[in-house]
Amino acid sequence: MPALRLDIEYDGAGYAGWAEQPGRRTIEGVLRDALEVVLGRRPEVRVAGRTDAGVHATGQVVSLAVPAGMDAPQRAAAADPDRLRRSLNGLLPDDVAVRAASTAPEGFDARTDALSRAYDYRILIGPPSPLRRARTLRHTGPPLDHAALDACAAATVGQHHFTAFTPTETQHVFFDRTVLECAWREGGDAGDELILRIEADAFLRHMVRVVVGTMLEVGRGVRDLDSYVALLDGAPRSAAGPTAPPHALTLVAVRYPG
Amino acid sequence: MPALRLDIEYDGAGYAGWAEQPGRRTIEGVLRDALEVVLGRRPEVRVAGRTDAGVHATGQVVSLAVPAGMDAPQRAAAADPDRLRRSLNGLLPDDVAVRAASTAPEGFDARTDALSRAYDYRILIGPPSPLRRARTLRHTGPPLDHAALDACAAATVGQHHFTAFTPTETQHVFFDRTVLECAWREGGDAGDELILRIEADAFLRHMVRVVVGTMLEVGRGVRDLDSYVALLDGAPRSAAGPTAPPHALTLVAVRYPG
Numbered sequence: 001m002p003a004l005r006l007d008i009e010y011d012g013a014g015y016a017g018w019a020e021q022p023g024r025r026t027i028e029g030v031l032r033d034a035l036e037v038v039l040g041r042r043p044e045v046r047v048a049g050r051t052d053a054g055v056h057a058t059g060q061v062v063s064l065a066v067p068a069g070m071d072a073p074q075r076a077a078a079a080d081p082d083r084l085r086r087s088l089n090g091l092l093p094d095d096v097a098v099r100a101a102s103t104a105p106e107g108f109d110a111r112t113d114a115l116s117r118a119y120d121y122r123i124l125i126g127p128p129s130p131l132r133r134a135r136t137l138r139h140t141g142p143p144l145d146h147a148a149l150d151a152c153a154a155a156t157v158g159q160h161h162f163t164a165f166t167p168t169e170t171q172h173v174f175f176d177r178t179v180l181e182c183a184w185r186e187g188g189d190a191g192d193e194l195i196l197r198i199e200a201d202a203f204l205r206h207m208v209r210v211v212v213g214t215m216l217e218v219g220r221g222v223r224d225l226d227s228y229v230a231l232l233d234g235a236p237r238s239a240a241g242p243t244a245p246p247h248a249l250t251l252v253a254v255r256y257p258g
Numbered sequence: 259m260p261a262l263r264l265d266i267e268y269d270g271a272g273y274a275g276w277a278e279q280p281g282r283r284t285i286e287g288v289l290r291d292a293l294e295v296v297l298g299r300r301p302e303v304r305v306a307g308r309t310d311a312g313v314h315a316t317g318q319v320v321s322l323a324v325p326a327g328m329d330a331p332q333r334a335a336a337a338d339p340d341r342l343r344r345s346l347n348g349l350l351p352d353d354v355a356v357r358a359a360s361t362a363p364e365g366f367d368a369r370t371d372a373l374s375r376a377y378d379y380r381i382l383i384g385p386p387s388p389l390r391r392a393r394t395l396r397h398t399g400p401p402l403d404h405a406a407l408d409a410c411a412a413a414t415v416g417q418h419h420f421t422a423f424t425p426t427e428t429q430h431v432f433f434d435r436t437v438l439e440c441a442w443r444e445g446g447d448a449g450d451e452l453i454l455r456i457e458a459d460a461f462l463r464h465m466v467r468v469v470v471g472t473m474l475e476v477g478r479g480v481r482d483l484d485s486y487v488a489l490l491d492g493a494p495r496s497a498a499g500p501t502a503p504p505h506a507l508t509l510v511a512v513r514y515p516g
């Protein structure tokens with residue numbers, strides 16, 4: 001049974017996150033609605049990153065097994081990935097789109113096969129920017145200490161025990177994650193953003209947002225670097241900083257073998 | 259009487275354009291509302307580009323004379339441009355912001371002193387992009403002929419008689435405009451946009467949008483280059499193509515002497 005891979009982009013503002021929940025508008029829900037129309041079945045889907053409510057994606061990856069026993073028109077739709085992509089985009093709301101569709105090896109699983117996920121978190125350090133207000137968190141007050149932010153990011157690379165960076169009530173069982181890249185860069189249309197790129201084998205719920213919220217405390221000088229570094233060894237959630245808002249966070253890429 | 263210069267950014271989606279009109283939400287209206295609170299007077303403002311409904315700006319420029327006879331607190335507000343900027347941003351809705359405020363030489367007029375205005379028009383040639391849907395026009399159908407688009411852009415540079423590119427019912431008196439730069443470039447987050455940068459001494463109403471709408475006819479092969487070039491000599495509006503939608507257009511810069 002062949003698999004399909006869908007590369008998805010979405011504006012998370014209007015959604016209660018990825019995961020389907022009864023009575024809530026979710027990305028998974030509207031995607032399965034569209035798949036059901038095209039394939040005549042409501043297939044289970046697997047996703048690389050279960051993004052929170054309000055979080056965006058430009059590089060989300062979804063997989064599904066081609067359902068068995070379809071009628072000829074649906075079989076034809078599934079057999080031509082580019083046609084499937086166009087059909088789905090004709091059905092999806094305009095804040096979710098399939099950017100690419102392709103056939104994948106049998107058994108491909110967007111979640112378990114992923115080697116890493118990468119997110120960007122955008123901080124606007126300049127004056128208010130109306131055209132970027134939906135995608136950036138604006139920093140106000142005294143300037144952030146860029147060197148301190150860079151030191152936090154460098155300390156985050158590697159394998160750590162991230163209990164401090166996810167809610168205490170959790171469905172996670174293991175809290176070790178390996179951060180492959182973590183670095184701030186300057187960017188944005190006017191060069192007035194600080195963007196954290198963080199790539200890890202996997203993330204805990206809220207992890208990027210608590211990392212950012214806590215780093216910003218160090219950048220503002222209300223927490224020192226040693227305190228940040230100590231959190232990476234398995235501190236309680238209460239020892240870390242606030243959860244930064246979701247709207248400035250975007251899942252940008254997922255890596256797979258090969 | 260000193261002048262103030264305000265550099266403005268706005269998301270035009272929620273506005274009936276720049277120019278104040280009774281009963282309509284306009285950029286000029288909300289800006290003058292904020293100025294009235296800070297300065298205790300409702301000053302006349304001058305603007306570099308009177309953008310249409312739905313058009314955005316990252317580099318709009320506004321000037322105003324500092325009103326005479328203000329009380330001390332208002333005088334102090336006007337005398338400290340950065341404080342004025344922050345005060346205005348505290349009052350403006352979040353889709354309009356003052357990016358910079360500065361004092362300008364007495365008599366500075368953002369409209370008549372401008373040497374040129376520059377606009378970007380963004381065409382998305384890739385699959386649908388939810389996060390860019392508010393700022394790009396998506397091209398569907400067979401691929402655009404990039405060489406034909408480039409030839410149109412090159413032909414547009416120089417002084418021409420732009421009657422074909424503005425509504426027939428017009429308040430304009432002169433229709434000659436000098437285009438200083440006109441070129442398509444590839445851009446966008448995923449490299450899947452064609453962006454027209456057009457800079458001219460001044461623009462007629464709807465001019466960029468009709469230029470784009472007509473160039474796209476050439477890019478799709480339904481109009482030939484000669485037909486486009488002939489329009490630049492003073493053809494009637496009916497001879498040109500459709501007016502491209504406003505949401506993909508942004509005023510990006512205004513040049514002044516010095």
